[in-house]
Amino acid sequence: MRQISNHLPTAELQALDAAHHMHPFTANGALADKGVRVITRASGVHLTDSEGNEILDAMAGLWCVNIGYGREELAEVAARQMRELPYYNTFFQTTHVPAIALAARIAELAPGDLNHVFFASSGSEANDTNIRMVRRYWELMGKPEKTVFISRKNAYHGSSMGSASLGGMAAMHAQGGLPIPGIVHIDQPNWYAEGGEMSPEEFGRARARQLEDKIAELGEDRVAAFIAEPVQGAGGVIIPPESYWPEIQRICDAHEILLIADEVICGFGRTGNWFGSQTLNIRPDIMTIAKGLSSGYAPIGGSVVSDAVAEVIGRGEFTHGYTYSGHPVAAAVALENLRILEDEKIIEHVRDVAAPHLAKVWAGLADHPLVGEARSLGLLASIALTPDKATRARFASDPGTIGTICRDRCFANNLVMRHVGDRMVIAPPLIITPEQIDEVVRRARRALDEAQERIEAEGLMRAA
Numbered sequence: 001m002r003q004i005s006n007h008l009p010t011a012e013l014q015a016l017d018a019a020h021h022m023h024p025f026t027a028n029g030a031l032a033d034k035g036v037r038v039i040t041r042a043s044g045v046h047l048t049d050s051e052g053n054e055i056l057d058a059m060a061g062l063w064c065v066n067i068g069y070g071r072e073e074l075a076e077v078a079a080r081q082m083r084e085l086p087y088y089n090t091f092f093q094t095t096h097v098p099a100i101a102l103a104a105r106i107a108e109l110a111p112g113d114l115n116h117v118f119f120a121s122s123g124s125e126a127n128d129t130n131i132r133m134v135r136r137y138w139e140l141m142g143k144p145e146k147t148v149f150i151s152r153k154n155a156y157h158g159s160s161m162g163s164a165s166l167g168g169m170a171a172m173h174a175q176g177g178l179p180i181p182g183i184v185h186i187d188q189p190n191w192y193a194e195g196g197e198m199s200p201e202e203f204g205r206a207r208a209r210q211l212e213d214k215i216a217e218l219g220e221d222r223v224a225a226f227i228a229e230p231v232q233g234a235g236g237v238i239i240p241p242e243s244y245w246p247e248i249q250r251i252c253d254a255h256e257i258l259l260i261a262d263e264v265i266c267g268f269g270r271t272g273n274w275f276g277s278q279t280l281n282i283r284p285d286i287m288t289i290a291k292g293l294s295s296g297y298a299p300i301g302g303s304v305v306s307d308a309v310a311e312v313i314g315r316g317e318f319t320h321g322y323t324y325s326g327h328p329v330a331a332a333v334a335l336e337n338l339r340i341l342e343d344e345k346i347i348e349h350v351r352d353v354a355a356p357h358l359a360k361v362w363a364g365l366a367d368h369p370l371v372g373e374a375r376s377l378g379l380l381a382s383i384a385l386t387p388d389k390a391t392r393a394r395f396a397s398d399p400g401t402i403g404t405i406c407r408d409r410c411f412a413n414n415l416v417m418r419h420v421g422d423r424m425v426i427a428p429p430l431i432i433t434p435e436q437i438d439e440v441v442r443r444a445r446r447a448l449d450e451a452q453e454r455i456e457a458e459g460l461m462r463a464a
């Protein structure tokens with residue numbers, strides 16, 4: 001077999017990639033023409049590419065490498081587990097030590113009575129589990145007509161048929177006949193883009209009340225659950241107004257529906273607590289977890305379920321599961337990741353050091369001519385790009401045109417910062433130091449300056 005090594009020239013790797021590798025969320029034809037970037041190594045908060053460039057990864061991979069790259073301990077645990085028990089299933093009245101230990105540890109860390117874990121290998125799979133588990137729950141409760149999920153526009157809950165339907169991404173729904181039946185969407189609490197003349201707090205309450213209106217419209221006897229990310233991540237790091245979550249919680253309490261907090265991004269320290277639900281004072285019945293659970297070192301996710309829901313589900317056979325549910329190697333890696341997060345006080349570092357520093361220096365970007373708002377919560381931060389700060393106007397160009405220019409200038413400055421439409425977002429590894437945060441902001445500012453030059457030169461500095 002041909003050895004694919006780091007020692008092939010970049011052009012050859014790019015040609016092989018273009019010939020055989022289909023990338024997610026990518027126009028593969030255009031990428032083949034341009035040439036893909038090949039990442040070969042990583043350490044701490046830095047990536048190295050096949051040309052030897054050192055890149056500051058302010059996205060922690062895909063919002064997941066919470067403890068940073070290059071931790072030997074995880075490699076060792078994985079190797080040890082592979083030697084001892086590389087695989088066994090948890091289906092037929094069997095279990096194994098890594099799955100037991102990890103479920104017990106997650107139950108300790110999770111708030112309230114969220115004491116039970118159904119494992120998956122990704123956030124998408126876990127949210128598919130949630131759809132089936134919640135519908136099964138209401139069936140066992142004698143209310144089989146409670147099947148409808150309420151979610152939010154611009155939410156991201158995954159890419160499988162079920163989870164992408166839960167998500168509210170219009171571009172995803174436009175392909176493949178989504179959403180599947182029984183999933184409806186209300187508006188997101190994005191004050192900057194949609195708040196108009198309302199104060200953020202008025203707007204937050206108004207958006208939350210759409211949930212109550214939707215429950216009334218559908219009939220409480222048909223609604224199974226509401227699902228939301230504590231802070232919308234892939235939707236552009238939309239930090240809700242403070243009035244939003246208390247009102248959502250009130251509505252969920254007042255009506256007989258389950259609340260699912262999708263913690264795939266917010267979980268495991270991102271917001272300065274173990275879970276975003278703790279930071280935002282949310283009391284979910286189920287939490288979706290993935291990403292930071294293993295810091296991305298192994299694919300693992302799951303649904304963390306309350307005592308009450310787990311008891312009902314346990315009354316009969318729940319005909320659901322994945323070959324890799326609770327995979328021993330992934331579970332062992334996740335456990336070691338949780339040990340490091342705790343022993344090295346990484347969440348305290350986020351809460352007391354990194355997040356306050358980021359909040360201060362990130363807010364400074366708001367004086368840049370392109371930036372309409374610059375906000376952060378924990379180590380999630382975003383900026384809204386605008387041609388007119390006073391009116392919070394959108395650009396006249398197609399959404400994403402300006403964001404793409406800005407993202408490309410970030411890449412050119414060896415900074416990974418992602419664009420979501422015309423918003424820029426970061427979610428760096430949680431171990432990032434204040435000095436490294438300063439470097440992120442320095443490079444971001446340089447990239448914004450260069451982007452502005454180009455936007456003005458091309459006559460794109462125009463409001464819609």
Ligand code: PXG
Nearest residue numbers: 122123124156157158229234262264265290
């Ligand atoms: N829920 C949330 C909140 C997520 O952010 C998923 C579920 C799905 O997880 P998996 O492991 O199935 O990917 C996610 C994933 C982006 C981007 O471009 C974000 C995600 C995935 C891919 C790309 O920001 N989030």
